[in-house]
Amino acid sequence: MEKNKGYKWSFAGVGGVTRVNIVKGEDIAHLGELDQKLWTVLSCPVKGLELDERTLAMMDYDNDGKIRVPEVVETAEWLTSVLKTNDLLFAQKGEIRLSDIDETTDNGKRVLASAKRILNNLGKDGDTLTIADTADSMAIFAKTKFNGDGVITANSTDDADLKSVIEACIKTVGSTADRSGDAGVTAEQIEAFYTACADYDVWQKAAVLPYGDGTAAALAAWQSIKPKVDDYFLRCKLSAFDSGAEAPLNVAQSQFEAISDKNLTECGDEIAEYPLSKIDTKGRLTLKIEAINPAWQAAFGTLKSIVFDADFAKKDAISEADWQSVGQKLAPFVAWLDSKKGADVESLGVELIDKILKDNRKSDLLAIVEQDKALESEANSISEVDKLLHLCRDFYTLLKNFVTLTDFYSKDTGVKAIFQAGTLYIDQRSCDLCIKVSDMDKHNAMASFSGMFLIYCDCVSKTKGTTMKIVAVMTNGEVNNLTVGKNAVFYDRSGLDWDATVVKIIENPISIRQAFWSPYRRMSVWVENMINKRAAEKDAKMMEETTAKLAAKTAADGEKPAVTPPFDIAKFAGIFAAIGMALGMIGTALVNVADELKGLHWYQYLAIFLGIIVIISGPSMIMAWLKLRKRNLAQVLNANGWAVNADILVNIIFGATLTKIAKYPKVRLKDPFAEKGVVWKRIFWIIILLAAIFAGLYFTNKLERFGLPYGKKACAENVEACTEAPAPAAAEAPACADSTIAE
Numbered sequence: 001m002e003k004n005k006g007y008k009w010s011f012a013g014v015g016g017v018t019r020v021n022i023v024k025g026e027d028i029a030h031l032g033e034l035d036q037k038l039w040t041v042l043s044c045p046v047k048g049l050e051l052d053e054r055t056l057a058m059m060d061y062d063n064d065g066k067i068r069v070p071e072v073v074e075t076a077e078w079l080t081s082v083l084k085t086n087d088l089l090f091a092q093k094g095e096i097r098l099s100d101i102d103e104t105t106d107n108g109k110r111v112l113a114s115a116k117r118i119l120n121n122l123g124k125d126g127d128t129l130t131i132a133d134t135a136d137s138m139a140i141f142a143k144t145k146f147n148g149d150g151v152i153t154a155n156s157t158d159d160a161d162l163k164s165v166i167e168a169c170i171k172t173v174g175s176t177a178d179r180s181g182d183a184g185v186t187a188e189q190i191e192a193f194y195t196a197c198a199d200y201d202v203w204q205k206a207a208v209l210p211y212g213d214g215t216a217a218a219l220a221a222w223q224s225i226k227p228k229v230d231d232y233f234l235r236c237k238l239s240a241f242d243s244g245a246e247a248p249l250n251v252a253q254s255q256f257e258a259i260s261d262k263n264l265t266e267c268g269d270e271i272a273e274y275p276l277s278k279i280d281t282k283g284r285l286t287l288k289i290e291a292i293n294p295a296w297q298a299a300f301g302t303l304k305s306i307v308f309d310a311d312f313a314k315k316d317a318i319s320e321a322d323w324q325s326v327g328q329k330l331a332p333f334v335a336w337l338d339s340k341k342g343a344d345v346e347s348l349g350v351e352l353i354d355k356i357l358k359d360n361r362k363s364d365l366l367a368i369v370e371q372d373k374a375l376e377s378e379a380n381s382i383s384e385v386d387k388l389l390h391l392c393r394d395f396y397t398l399l400k401n402f403v404t405l406t407d408f409y410s411k412d413t414g415v416k417a418i419f420q421a422g423t424l425y426i427d428q429r430s431c432d433l434c435i436k437v438s439d440m441d442k443h444n445a446m447a448s449f450s451g452m453f454l455i456y457c458d459c460v461s462k463t464k465g466t467t468m469k470i471v472a473v474m475t476n477g478e479v480n481n482l483t484v485g486k487n488a489v490f491y492d493r494s495g496l497d498w499d500a501t502v503v504k505i506i507e508n509p510i511s512i513r514q515a516f517w518s519p520y521r522r523m524s525v526w527v528e529n530m531i532n533k534r535a536a537e538k539d540a541k542m543m544e545e546t547t548a549k550l551a552a553k554t555a556a557d558g559e560k561p562a563v564t565p566p567f568d569i570a571k572f573a574g575i576f577a578a579i580g581m582a583l584g585m586i587g588t589a590l591v592n593v594a595d596e597l598k599g600l601h602w603y604q605y606l607a608i609f610l611g612i613i614v615i616i617s618g619p620s621m622i623m624a625w626l627k628l629r630k631r632n633l634a635q636v637l638n639a640n641g642w643a644v645n646a647d648i649l650v651n652i653i654f655g656a657t658l659t660k661i662a663k664y665p666k667v668r669l670k671d672p673f674a675e676k677g678v679v680w681k682r683i684f685w686i687i688i689l690l691a692a693i694f695a696g697l698y699f700t701n702k703l704e705r706f707g708l709p710y711g712k713k714a715c716a717e718n719v720e721a722c723t724e725a726p727a728p729a730a731a732e733a734p735a736c737a738d739s740t741i742a743e
Contacts, residue, residue, distance in 0.1 A: 200342025
């Protein structure tokens, strides 16, 4: 108690281990004083548990995917500062009344104000909030202009001009989702919008247009046809260099013949590859449209109407220098295009951008943003209301699985621990202790130390279209039919069914009964394997000998059809003789055992029988009992990412409740497909039973009145007969042994 600062904790024996018991609100308020060594669990994962992940995420303050003791304590302290009494947590309801919130603390005041705003925004009467009320933040803020997130929408103002600017900003520089769900803008986006408008305006006014409004079209045409024009002038140079090159550099007649029988409208790509125009040995390019390759006439016509008619009006052809001068004249326009700024708002058009800049309503928009941000603290507390409601429902559940594990050891079959994922139905059993597996390799390394019989399954849900792995702990029944590959059905906690397939089994004792029969099963398996092995060896040997004989005979007689060998009675006589000898030896051994046991009392036979059973099954049962007492679920949870601080024992009695076996009523049913040999089996066992009863009565001398004495009494009668009758010949001496007569 000194280590726990004097607070008086209550304790309970849970699962064979002494644990701290959380039974009242004061216990939750003092969790920070509880020595960490007394906690059953030190950490657990956020995912893979049967508890709302949102609740666990709210407690995962460092966002590392784990809930640790300090985070549980911090959550308890926050709840204590918000609620008037922590006893509300034991009701585990996802609702809260405004009167239950402590308005004397800072946290309580903030949460209470937010709770009132939620009720007001939702238009809800009364003073009770539920998780459903806070689940949809969009519904809470749908009817409000301001919600404290610093995002304004077109609904945040009644001014038509401001609405149009907000919409233009959303259209160009982007938007941010408002808490109401509508698209809106932030102060940063408003600043970026007006900056882009100003930059575009400055750039637009600095335009260099050598060909006026047609400059852009002229540049596009010039850039598209430039490679073809450059190619043309190079061909002219080659033709001037060698007159013999002119014909090959022009379009060959064969090229026209190749496309003459085709639809020429579909040969545009081939025609575009032809030279731009017929080569001029003087190095001039004609300005006549009809003399230009048809595939390039459109672009050339644009240049002629905008550029050539303006710069070379008196010419009917241009030189390479003239062509290059056009590019030089367009260069400033290209440089101006490359320096473009504010391209994001270009789609608005010059007139609208000019109007936005002249009106200059930026300061009005930023003022609305500040008005929205003024409610930031109050609006942010709405998430705290949601957190409060989730914790009111789930925090005590977590504590029961973190500090005491009372849910796992509960006698109520409807209550399960948060790590119990559902129920596996397999081999006429239902396994309630099933846990989701997050890391199979880690499980393989650690779970084997639990001392439990573990069945790993791959589960597939056709409804969800997802898969998962589980490990089921088998704690009752037999294991004969449990094999890898066996199919089963898994039901999760919501009742959804999954197709399950066994992929791995870690074997350990399940029950004392199973351990009792295990030596006999192993012996049966060993005998079966030996018989199969010997039979296989004999069969292989016989096949080898037969094959060799047939091969030899075929080689001697030539290829002939195989003939089935006649039945070899001598060969099988040896087998029958061996079987008879074995039965004789077994019979002799049984007779010798019976001779040794003559004269014993009935209880001595029973003692011998029980002794044999103890010798065979005793060690297995003792080992199973020792292991069953130490079955520890902590190792399985540790393999799943938990940090378990104490043993979680599953003894024999408790284990029987975790795996339930099918039970049928005792009724007589007529089976039309029952095996006919069942009657003879019953007769056989009845004969064995009658023989056992007869042996018991005979050896205990209970049949003396019926003329069937046993032991000393029978021999005494023989001795008396020997003394009264005259001594017979040696051959007719009484059958009593000397030792028996002496008695």
